[in-house]
Amino acid sequence: MLGRRSDLPLDREPLSRFLPWLIAFMVYLAVMALAGALVLNAMVARWDQGISGTLTVQIAPLDPVVPAAPATAAKDEERRLGAALKVLRATPQVARAEALDRTHLMALLKPWLGDGGLAGNLPLPRLIDVELKPGQRVDVAALTKRLRVAVPGVSVDDHRIWLQRLIHLVRTFEILAGTVLVFIALATVGTVVFTTRTGLAIHHEAIEVLHLIGAQDSYVAGQFASRALGLGLRGGVIGLVLAVPTLLVIRYLAAHLEAGLLPDVSLEPAHWAVLVVLPLVVALIAMLTARLTVMKTLARML
Amino acid sequence: MALCCGDAGAERVTIDGVQGVIRFENVGLRYGLGPEVLQDISFALAAGSFHFLVGPSGAGKSSLLKLMYLALKPTRGLISLFGRDIATTARHSLPALRRRIGVVFQDFRLLPHLSAFDNVALPLRVAGVREGEVQKHVVELLSWVGLKDHLNARPPTLSGGQQQRVAIARAIIARPNLLLADEPTGNVDDRMAMRLMHLFEELNRLGTTIVIATHNEGLVNRMGHPCLGLKDGWLEVRESDSGSADQDAVGPFPTSLFKAAESGSESVA
Numbered sequence: 001m002l003g004r005r006s007d008l009p010l011d012r013e014p015l016s017r018f019l020p021w022l023i024a025f026m027v028y029l030a031v032m033a034l035a036g037a038l039v040l041n042a043m044v045a046r047w048d049q050g051i052s053g054t055l056t057v058q059i060a061p062l063d064p065v066v067p068a069a070p071a072t073a074a075k076d077e078e079r080r081l082g083a084a085l086k087v088l089r090a091t092p093q094v095a096r097a098e099a100l101d102r103t104h105l106m107a108l109l110k111p112w113l114g115d116g117g118l119a120g121n122l123p124l125p126r127l128i129d130v131e132l133k134p135g136q137r138v139d140v141a142a143l144t145k146r147l148r149v150a151v152p153g154v155s156v157d158d159h160r161i162w163l164q165r166l167i168h169l170v171r172t173f174e175i176l177a178g179t180v181l182v183f184i185a186l187a188t189v190g191t192v193v194f195t196t197r198t199g200l201a202i203h204h205e206a207i208e209v210l211h212l213i214g215a216q217d218s219y220v221a222g223q224f225a226s227r228a229l230g231l232g233l234r235g236g237v238i239g240l241v242l243a244v245p246t247l248l249v250i251r252y253l254a255a256h257l258e259a260g261l262l263p264d265v266s267l268e269p270a271h272w273a274v275l276v277v278l279p280l281v282v283a284l285i286a287m288l289t290a291r292l293t294v295m296k297t298l299a300r301m302l
Numbered sequence: 303m304a305l306c307c308g309d310a311g312a313e314r315v316t317i318d319g320v321q322g323v324i325r326f327e328n329v330g331l332r333y334g335l336g337p338e339v340l341q342d343i344s345f346a347l348a349a350g351s352f353h354f355l356v357g358p359s360g361a362g363k364s365s366l367l368k369l370m371y372l373a374l375k376p377t378r379g380l381i382s383l384f385g386r387d388i389a390t391t392a393r394h395s396l397p398a399l400r401r402r403i404g405v406v407f408q409d410f411r412l413l414p415h416l417s418a419f420d421n422v423a424l425p426l427r428v429a430g431v432r433e434g435e436v437q438k439h440v441v442e443l444l445s446w447v448g449l450k451d452h453l454n455a456r457p458p459t460l461s462g463g464q465q466q467r468v469a470i471a472r473a474i475i476a477r478p479n480l481l482l483a484d485e486p487t488g489n490v491d492d493r494m495a496m497r498l499m500h501l502f503e504e505l506n507r508l509g510t511t512i513v514i515a516t517h518n519e520g521l522v523n524r525m526g527h528p529c530l531g532l533k534d535g536w537l538e539v540r541e542s543d544s545g546s547a548d549q550d551a552v553g554p555f556p557t558s559l560f561k562a563a564e565s566g567s568e569s570v571a
Contacts, residue, residue, distance in 0.1 A: 007424060009415040074407045212373055213472075214401030215428040216394070302375055302396070 006208060008203045008220075010227040015195045019228075020182035022191050027239025027279050028246075029183045034278060035247055037177035038271040040170045044131065047163060055130040055138070056157045057084055057097075081126050084149045089141065090130065093136040100127045126166065190280055192289040194230075196205035196224055200297050211301055219295035225287045232286030236279020243275075321513040322346035323480050324370060327425070329379030331365055339365050340528060343449035347513065349479075352506045353539075354522045355515040357532030363515040364408065366480050369407045372396060384479065397423040401429055404510075406486045410469040413458040418444060418468045419453040425476040441536065443471045447501075462489035470498060474505055481505060483514045487521065499525055 012017065059080055081099050088097035105124055132138060143158045200207065207220055251266055267275075325346040332338045339362045347353060355363050368374040369381060372388065381388045383399055391399070392468045412421045421442055423451075437525065444453055447467040467491045473481060481502065482515050487495035506512050513530070516522060522529065544558045 005427075007413065007420070008428070010353065066398070205411070206415075208373075209411050209413060210424070210428065212400060212405060213369060213425045213428055214399075214403075216397045216399045219428060299393070302372060302393075 025234025031243035195266035225291040229287035232283030251259035404473035406483035408484040
C-alpha cells in the first residue's frame with residue numbers, strides 16, 4: 001500500500017513535513033503513559049502474588065509503664081511468642097509459622113531509621129511470619145480471637161487493607177494513564193482529520209477530475225489513507241526511538257536509588273512488544289481517520 | 303445569433319419512443335435561488351449519433367454538458383443515461399456510468415503535477431486496467447495526436463494546443479460510449495482542428511455517441527452533423543442540411559487500441 005502510485009501530489013504539501021513530528025510527539029507521550037501503566041500493573045500483580053497466602057502476627061511489647069527487669073521481659077516475650085506459635089501451628093490451614101528475630105526486624109527498619117542504633121533502644125513488637133497452605137484461606141477474625149485467648153494484645157494482619165489501598169492508588173494511576181492514551185488518540189485523530197481536510201481543499205480540482213472520470217470514492221480515499229499510514233509510521237518510529245532512551249534512563253535512575261523504597265520499574269519483554277506495536281496502532285488510526293474523512297467529504301459530491 | 307444549420311430546419315425535439323444513450327425530459331437547472339439557466343430541456347440522443355451543441359455565450363452550453371457528464375444534478379426533470387434514471391441510481395453506481403463518458407473540458411483540467419502520459423493514463427488506472435496495457439495504449443494514442451516526444455512533459459510546459467490534445471487523449475483513451483467535448487478545437491490551428499474532428503468521427507464510426515459544444519460555425523458547417531441549439535436556456539434540434547465533411551488527410555486511427563481498451567474495461571466491470 002505504501003508503494004502505491006499516487007495521482008495527487010500529497011507528499012509535496014508542507015503539512016506532510018509536520019505531521020510525522022506531531023505524531024512522533026504523541027507516540028512519545030503514549031509510550032510513556034503506556035509504559036507507566038504496564039509497570040504499575042506488573043507491580044500490583046507481584047504484590048498480590050507475594051502477599052496473598054501470608055499473614056503477619058504482631059505481638060506488641062509489654063506496657064513500658066510497668067517496667068520489668070530486662071531478663072524477665074525477654075523471657076516473658078519468648079513465652080508469649082511460643083504460645084502464639086503453638087496456636088498458629090495447630091491451625092490446619094497454616095503451612096509455616098516462624099518468628100522473625102530481632103536482627104531481621106532491625107533490617108526492615110533500617111531504610112527508615114538508619115544505622116544509628118536508635119532502633120536498639122526502642123520497644124519493638126515481635127512478628128510472626130505465617131504462610132498458609134496453597135489455596136487455603138483463614139478466617140482472620142476467628143484466628144485473632146483464638147490467639148488473644150492464649151496471648152492478650154496480639155494482632156493479625158493479612159495485609160489486605162494495606163494492599164487494597166495500594167492497589168486502589170495504582171488503579172487510579174492506571175486510569176490516568178488510560179485517559180492520557182485516549183486523549184493522545186483523540187489528538188491524533190483530530191490532527192489527521194485537519195490535515196486530510198486541508199489536503200482535500202488543496203487538491204479539490206484534481207479530486208473533482210478523478211471523480212468525473214469515474215474514480216470511486218475509495219480510489220481517492222485510498223491515496224489519502226496510504227499517505228497517512230506512511231506519515232503515521234514515520235512519526236511513530238521517531239516517537240518510539242525518542243521514548244526508548246527516556247525509559248532506559250528512568251530505569252537506570254530508579255535502579256540506583258536506595259533500593260527497597262522504590263518498586264522494580266523494569267519492563268518485561270512482553271511490555272516492550274506492546275510498546276513497539278504502539279506506533280503501528282497510531283499509524284493505523286491515522287490511516288483509518290484519513291480514509292473516513294475523505295469518504296465522508298466525497299459523499300457530499302454528486 | 304444565427305444557428306449553425308439554418309432556422310428552416312428547426313423543430314422542437316420529439317423524444318417519444320427514443321430511449322437513446324442520453325435522454326432529457328423537461329429538465330430545468332438553476333444555480334441557488336437564481337433564474338433558470340436551462341428550461342424544459344427535452345431531447346434524446348440515439349446511440350452512435352454525432353451532434354454539435356451551439357449557442358451564444360451564456361446560453362447554458364457548459365451547464366448542459368455538466369448535467370450530461372454528471373457534475374450537476376438538475377433542479378427538475380428527468381435525465382437518463384444508458385437507460386438508467388440518474389435520480390434513482392445509487393451514488394456508488396455513478397462512477398461506472400461516468401467511465402462510459404469521456405469529457406474534454408473547456409479548460410482541459412489536466413493535473414499539473416502529472417506528466418502527459420500519466421494524465422492520459424488516469425481513466426484506465428481508475429478503471430483498474432493492468433499497467434502493461436496502460437503503457438501500450440497511452441503511448442500509442444499520444445503518438446497519434448503528435449505528442450510522442452512529450453510523454454513525460456508536465457502540462458504547464460506544454461502549449462495550449464498540446465494541452466488540448468492531451469485532454470482529448472484522456473477523454474477517449476478508455477473508448478467511452480459517450481464523448482462530450484467543450485470547445486475541443488479552441489486552441490489549435492485549422493489543420494489540427496480538422497484532424498481532431500476526424501478523430502472524433504472515427505470514434506463515432508466505432509460506435510461512440512458524440513456531442514461537441516463549439517462556437518466555430520465554419521467547422522460545424524464543414525462537418526455537417528446535426529446541431530443542438532441553445533438560446534436563452536431553451537433547446538432546439540436542427541438536422542444537418544449540408545453535405546458530409548471533406549476528408550482531411552490523416553493517418554490511420556489506432557483502432558486496435560480501443561478494442562483492447564474495451565476488453566480491459568469489461569474485465570474490470
